[in-house]
Amino acid sequence: MSPMSADALADLLADARAGVAFTGAGISTESGIPDFRSPDGLWTREDPRDFSFRRYVASPALREQAWRRRHALWQDPPRPNLGHFALADLEAEGHLAGIVTQNVDGLHADAGSRTVVELHGSTRRVTCIGTAPRAGTPQGCGFTASHAWAFARLDAGEADPRCPSCGGIVKTTTVSFGQNLWPGVLEEASALVERADVVLVIGSSLSVEPAASLPRRAHRAGVPLAIVNAEPTPLDDLAEVRVRARAGGVLADVAAALPARREASA
Template sequence: MRMRPTLSWTPPEDLPAGTTDLGPVTDALGAGGVLVLSGAGISTESGIPDYRGEGGSLSRHTPMTYQQFTADPQARRRYWARSHLGWRTFGRARPNAGHRAVAAFERHGLVEGVITQNVDGLHQAAGSRDTVELHGSLARVVCLTCGAFTARRDLAVRLEEANAGFRPVAAGINPDGDADLSDEQVGDFRVVPCVACGGVLKPDVVFFGEAVPRERVEHCRRLVREASSLLVLGSSLTVMSGLRFVRQAAQAGKPVLIVNRDATRGDAHARARVALPLGPALTAVADRLGVPLGDIDRSSA
């Protein structure tokens, strides 16, 4: 299955309405065995924008596709200039109450694992241990020639050295860590090669148009099979990479609960969609269950 660059979805009129009742979510977590599927909406309270919510970045930004990145050196130049600038902000983001609540539920044995569509690493920074990064992580870089992995922070140092004085002002930062820059602002930004073989470097994330690794998908399918219920947090479920797990859970008769302010493509499969901000909603659920959020933050680890 490939991620297609289908970036918009119009909810049909007959979708069930959202609710503000946290009872179903509280009951599911209280029973344990919950698998969390999270999207960009859980990170908005950490300063990382959503793609599709109110003010979402898709109104001004189309994510890079794998085909563009691999085929066009100028497209790679634009990507790395924008991503390098975005990393300065993106890399400083810290977990919010939503991330801390998920980690607390896991510590107390209520959440069995997390599948995240995000590439920001904030679940792990909050203390979640059993996390599958479905679309990869911006904290790693891979060489498309030799397959070597390096840390993004090391690449950032090399790009700083190769582009001294690169300080454009971006119009905004996107959920993929990409900053909004014009071609004039990108200018003659220098892209650096792999230190091992001189090959092309790419962030270790799944671009639109690229396949999610099959073994990763199968691992997630197994997690859905083993879970008692599926809790979707902050995802519109517009792309199939996340929606397929909702469909799998529903077809197996497992409860699907969604916390997302806007309608999602998975609402028809859900027992309920709670239309509340994630941080306050999950904090309220934690209070009802007597689960302290704690202050774990491993962002600098």
């Protein structure tokens, strides 16, 4: 059997009892969410510096713009696609222990996945980062809420909603450029990967550190690696199974093929 097929991937996952899926932007493009790095990605239309933590803290105008844009975007919320649903199925059927994602869209949880580590935070949660946080580290009072809270403040006429407890700046929990990862998140992801019997990389170019080091470390520990991505990745040569395709169709095929394999091995 070709190591390049969805069949080979189904074989690998059929035996998995603690697989970990590592997902990137490529799994959400089919939900209409732009990929930052692809040729027609967000960077061609936005200034990356606008997304830096330092500028968010420094510029009320930029914060107002960010809230306006986000509010408009979520008027018509993105929905999970076949790839997200297939991963939720794989977890429900006991093949996956969880998902480590670079995405901030919350679509894995929407699809029904239960164990999801969001390495780069979420655009669906907001939190107080304090009045003058420095050096990429939020220094909030602990206030946190759904982004719906912020949208309600905008609807009530506040352009740059402030923390109701301490008056601090409010930001989504998305990790911006120049912002440190949230404490404990990398440890949580590492713990999942350390117990993994398969690591399945989906829709990630594996170009962002430290996130990309997780699959590399799993491979070094002898855990089989599978990669589903439309483009080549730096770890392709290490992968037992590679499928050069968009995620949705491949994962749906794999999830559909697994019940028959379970029956055959029962």
